[in-house]
Amino acid sequence: MRNAIRLLGILMILEGVSGTIDEIAVQPFMGIVLNAFNRLVVNRVALFEGYEVFANLALAVLGIAVVVAARRAQDSRSG
Secondary structure: OHHHHHHHHHHHHHHHHHHHHHHHOOOOOOHHHHOHHHHHHHOOOHHHOOOHHHHHHHHHHHHHHHHHHHHHHHHHHHO
16 A cells, blocks of 8 residues: 555656646656646646646645655554
């Protein structure tokens, strides 16, 4: 389960960074997969209008937090 959570966190990081790149320039590869959050959520929610880059960076930061939490849960359980 922790590996699945860690994988989800890594996906969040990749999607956040990819969405940021897509907002600043054009995403050159795997745009359909890595820009799902950017295209399906950020561009359709009025709250994020004008803050697209920050929303994508926030997703990446949350992904980092998920990965760190999963790692700490694994370390505390094994030690």
